[in-house]
Amino acid sequence: MAMLEIKDLQVYYGMIQALKGISFEVNEGEVIALIGANGAGKTTTLHTLTGILPAKTGSIKFNGTELTKTPAHKIVKMGIAHVPEGRRIFQQLTVLDNLKLGAFTRKDKEGIAADMKKIYERFPRLEERKTQIAGTLSGGEQQMLAMGRALMSKPKIIVMDEPSMGLSPIFVSEIFDIIEAIRKDGMTVLLVEQNAKKALAIADRAYVLETGRITLSGKASDLINDEKVKKAYLGE
Amino acid sequence: MAFLDNLINGISLGSIYAVIALGYTLVYGIAKMLNFAHGDVIMVGGYVIFTAMTSMKLNAYLSVLIAVAACTVLGITIEKVAYKPLRQATSLAVLITAIGMSYFLQNMALLIFGEKPVTFTSVISIPKISLFDGQIVIKSEAIASIIVSILIVVGLSLFVNKTRSGRAMLAVSEDKDAAQLMGINVNRTISLTFAIGSGLAAIAGALLCSTYPVLSNTTGAMPGIKAFVAAVFGGIGSIPGAMIGGLLIGVIEILGRAYISPQLADAIVFAVLIVVLMVKPTGILGKKVNEKV
Numbered sequence: 001m002a003m004l005e006i007k008d009l010q011v012y013y014g015m016i017q018a019l020k021g022i023s024f025e026v027n028e029g030e031v032i033a034l035i036g037a038n039g040a041g042k043t044t045t046l047h048t049l050t051g052i053l054p055a056k057t058g059s060i061k062f063n064g065t066e067l068t069k070t071p072a073h074k075i076v077k078m079g080i081a082h083v084p085e086g087r088r089i090f091q092q093l094t095v096l097d098n099l100k101l102g103a104f105t106r107k108d109k110e111g112i113a114a115d116m117k118k119i120y121e122r123f124p125r126l127e128e129r130k131t132q133i134a135g136t137l138s139g140g141e142q143q144m145l146a147m148g149r150a151l152m153s154k155p156k157i158i159v160m161d162e163p164s165m166g167l168s169p170i171f172v173s174e175i176f177d178i179i180e181a182i183r184k185d186g187m188t189v190l191l192v193e194q195n196a197k198k199a200l201a202i203a204d205r206a207y208v209l210e211t212g213r214i215t216l217s218g219k220a221s222d223l224i225n226d227e228k229v230k231k232a233y234l235g236e
Numbered sequence: 237m238a239f240l241d242n243l244i245n246g247i248s249l250g251s252i253y254a255v256i257a258l259g260y261t262l263v264y265g266i267a268k269m270l271n272f273a274h275g276d277v278i279m280v281g282g283y284v285i286f287t288a289m290t291s292m293k294l295n296a297y298l299s300v301l302i303a304v305a306a307c308t309v310l311g312i313t314i315e316k317v318a319y320k321p322l323r324q325a326t327s328l329a330v331l332i333t334a335i336g337m338s339y340f341l342q343n344m345a346l347l348i349f350g351e352k353p354v355t356f357t358s359v360i361s362i363p364k365i366s367l368f369d370g371q372i373v374i375k376s377e378a379i380a381s382i383i384v385s386i387l388i389v390v391g392l393s394l395f396v397n398k399t400r401s402g403r404a405m406l407a408v409s410e411d412k413d414a415a416q417l418m419g420i421n422v423n424r425t426i427s428l429t430f431a432i433g434s435g436l437a438a439i440a441g442a443l444l445c446s447t448y449p450v451l452s453n454t455t456g457a458m459p460g461i462k463a464f465v466a467a468v469f470g471g472i473g474s475i476p477g478a479m480i481g482g483l484l485i486g487v488i489e490i491l492g493r494a495y496i497s498p499q500l501a502d503a504i505v506f507a508v509l510i511v512v513l514m515v516k517p518t519g520i521l522g523k524k525v526n527e528k529v
Contacts (some may be wrong), residue, residue: 050417051416052413052416052417071416071421072413072416072417073416073418073419073420073421073422074419076416076417076418076419077419081417082417084413084414084417088411088413088414088417089414090406090407090410090411090414091410092406092410093403093406093407093410097403097406100403101403101404101407101415101418101420102418104400104403104404104407104418104419104420105418105419149418153418153419
């Protein structure tokens, strides 16, 4: 059984249908890339998955449990962490407070402290700046904080929305290195990216979204050589 | 000496404004709405204390406790019934609903307690302080107002900054969706905010009615609006800002009444607000909203 199973998901923004019945699955330990142009429905998919947006019809099953009627704050506790587009860290709070909020659903103090240590090892810059107000961090550091905050919830799967958006090339490479490192630790990752080249290079499988529908899917190594994908998303 | 006397009265009144302003500021900070019915919750608190003390012959402190409980429930109910269904509506719709709720509470009180104001018995029983051979007497109500408001501001700051629920409030105040993604129940956090704000309104009601012992269905309206001015003045959304704004508005009002004109005192308060908003639109301690993408 797949860890995450999405079936015929339809989502509306008022009268506008953003997702026209998409189905895909994510298996444990996989890195799955969701690629597509602006407005294709990538962010909508993630928002519906984590309960920010309601689904009209269709189902989302996480380890067999239906999620479409579950409120967002309960989904986190079940083990899905969401790194939102534009990072959405708490700008007016300190780095440490942001990380503590990431562990909001957890009660195991020792586990939290141990995970905090791990995150500081992975992101030494966050430890250096832990008492700093998060809004004063650079874009790349804020992205690291958003990832660290998501990891603090001790998720089974982490969904990331455009983690490389707006970052300098050095930071982009660094962010993808981090994703690689997270997956090596056994984390399952669902990655939404406009940087299709990097996303396909790191992913096991990928789905291509076009105006609310999945038009292509397969092994990332195959899609990266697909003529249509090359033309539309890789700029070749 | 007269000046010192006025100053103390101003600080005392300002302390009460501060406690009311905290309710405005908390709700605005977290639910992003102006709860114009907040002032009327003070009046409800006053009537609960009055009824408990006169009809039920209860002890003053117990009566205040009952009022705090009653207003907390009232605050949560108002939010659930009137504001929660409008979570996705425009802020104008919410504002109009809040004004409607304010009139509803005033008219319910009119229906139950009649139009004739009642005389409120002070709930404060601490001794007054006499200074400079009795030239200045600080009334027990003034002492109580100042001490209680300081305790509340300190307690509330600790709660918001040091506890898990407080951190959840800060997170919701900054970004509701991101807060949900942390596992925070936004609705419960908003309820908690209304509960705290309304509980504080009951305490403000006890202090206000003890200091100015006339209680009618509109008792909360003007202090409510002035406390709103205080919250904006200090920087809406900021807890220390509400305290500073409250104290300044109280002092300006009393000194204006004493040295400029009793009739113009209220006008001066609002003139100050206009000037502050022109010079610093976010108020004294208001945070600049930085929208970084």
